[in-house]
Amino acid sequence: MKKDTQIAHAGRCPEKHYGVVNTPAYRCSTFTYKTVADMEDAHNNKYDKVYYGRFGTPTTYDLEDAVTAVGGGYRTIAVSSGLAAITGTMSALLECGDHVLVVDSVYGPTRDFCDVVLKKFGVETTYYNPVIGAGISELIKDNTKVIFCESPGSQTFEIQDIPAISKAAHEKGAVVIMDNTWGSPLNFSAFDKGVDVSIQAATKYIVGHSDALLGTITTTKELYEKLRFSISTFGYSVGSEEAYLGARGIRTIGVRLKQHEKNAMKVAKWLQSRPEVSEVLCPALPDDKGHEIWKRDFTGACGLFGVVLKPCSDEAIAKMIDGYKLFSIGLSWGGFESLVLWVKHITRTVTTVPKGSLLRFHIGLEDADDLIDDLEKGFKRLAE
Numbered sequence: 001m002k003k004d005t006q007i008a009h010a011g012r013c014p015e016k017h018y019g020v021v022n023t024p025a026y027r028c029s030t031f032t033y034k035t036v037a038d039m040e041d042a043h044n045n046k047y048d049k050v051y052y053g054r055f056g057t058p059t060t061y062d063l064e065d066a067v068t069a070v071g072g073g074y075r076t077i078a079v080s081s082g083l084a085a086i087t088g089t090m091s092a093l094l095e096c097g098d099h100v101l102v103v104d105s106v107y108g109p110t111r112d113f114c115d116v117v118l119k120k121f122g123v124e125t126t127y128y129n130p131v132i133g134a135g136i137s138e139l140i141k142d143n144t145k146v147i148f149c150e151s152p153g154s155q156t157f158e159i160q161d162i163p164a165i166s167k168a169a170h171e172k173g174a175v176v177i178m179d180n181t182w183g184s185p186l187n188f189s190a191f192d193k194g195v196d197v198s199i200q201a202a203t204k205y206i207v208g209h210s211d212a213l214l215g216t217i218t219t220t221k222e223l224y225e226k227l228r229f230s231i232s233t234f235g236y237s238v239g240s241e242e243a244y245l246g247a248r249g250i251r252t253i254g255v256r257l258k259q260h261e262k263n264a265m266k267v268a269k270w271l272q273s274r275p276e277v278s279e280v281l282c283p284a285l286p287d288d289k290g291h292e293i294w295k296r297d298f299t300g301a302c303g304l305f306g307v308v309l310k311p312c313s314d315e316a317i318a319k320m321i322d323g324y325k326l327f328s329i330g331l332s333w334g335g336f337e338s339l340v341l342w343v344k345h346i347t348r349t350v351t352t353v354p355k356g357s358l359l360r361f362h363i364g365l366e367d368a369d370d371l372i373d374d375l376e377k378g379f380k381r382l383a384e
């Protein structure tokens with residue numbers, strides 16, 4: 001079946017829930033059983049049948065099935081946030097004495113986890129240049145257990161050659177984890193590109209409405225048991241309301257992403273033509289450094305990209321941003337609404353950030369011409 005059909009049908013079992021279309025939010029810690037034998041059977045199958053709310057409910061299991069059907073892989077584990085998916089996966093696959101290679105343009109809190117928490121537990125992190133490709137082979141040591149990718153990179157949007165990195169990793173026995181939030185389960189088929197664990201900050205496009213935190217871990221058959229055990233032993237369970245919102249949101253991810261991409265491309269191209277802008281960071285633009293690999297590996301883009309401004313004062317930038325009518329100032333992305341973030345807190349180890357003030361835009365589902373009008377008025381404030 002084609003993706004659009006899977007999105008509508010995967011992980012829904014109305015016949016199990018009185019015929020309701022969307023699996024309800026089962027608010028449940030305790031499940032009860034008719035007999036001791038029934039409960040023992042549930043214990044022995046606690047990641048498949050309902051046993052205790054922390055292990056999963058019909059709501060979380062159906063969400064997990066939907067994410068797997070859309071994004072590929074063996075099975076999915078839902079957790080309480082995107083960051084919990086990242087830290088839970090790394091904690092499951094790394095131990096004291098191990099080494100992990102992490103892309104230099106990784107999501108900031110992932111870097112904090114490596115630099116502070118993993119370090120405390122005796123795991124060494126080396127950051128690598130996002131455009132390293134097959135050259136990563138030289139950085140893989142005997143104790144390198146994990147390569148952690150994110151493509152495109154957070155805030156600076158470098159595209160990575162994931163197939164080349166995966167090949168090098170597997171030749172030396174390392175596992176590839178990818179934060180695939182930008183690509184989404186729809187636009188980057190992680191498992192076809194050699195990734196072993198694909199992570200979604202489902203908070204973004206799966207939930208799609210900026211009203212819930214949620215993460216998913218999709219994995220190969222080989223790693224599934226280990227990850228499921230570790231995640232449930234940490235107690236990283238997901239609330240039923242959040243799981244429900246994720247399962248509800250994913251039904252429209254296809255149409256939303258197409259519209260986010262269409263709007264974003266129109267706005268990004270307009271920004272490229274502006275004299276105030278020195279560079280638009282978006283791999284879907286034909287002249288972007290990562291465009292060739294993006295075209296080869298992705299089936300679409302989304303609403304998120306970066307903009308580097310030509311030199312101007314901080315006061316002028318603040319005046320420009322503060323006056324936007326349609327772009328709200330705020331973290332996160334992936335909702336239906338447009339956002340702007342002035343990226344001020346950014347750390348890199350082996351690469352440099354583009355010179356000039358860096359803004360990140362999330363282009364929502366508003367009319368693109370209205371958004372351009374809002375941005376144009378902003379440039380007038382910038383020039384005042």
Ligand SMILES: *Cc1c(COP(=O)(O)O)cnc(C)c1O
Nearest residue numbers: 081082083107181201203213214
């Ligand atoms: C937002 C985000 C996360 C973290 O997701 P939360 O649900 O906010 O914890 C991880 N990776 C990327 C790329 C993100 O943008």
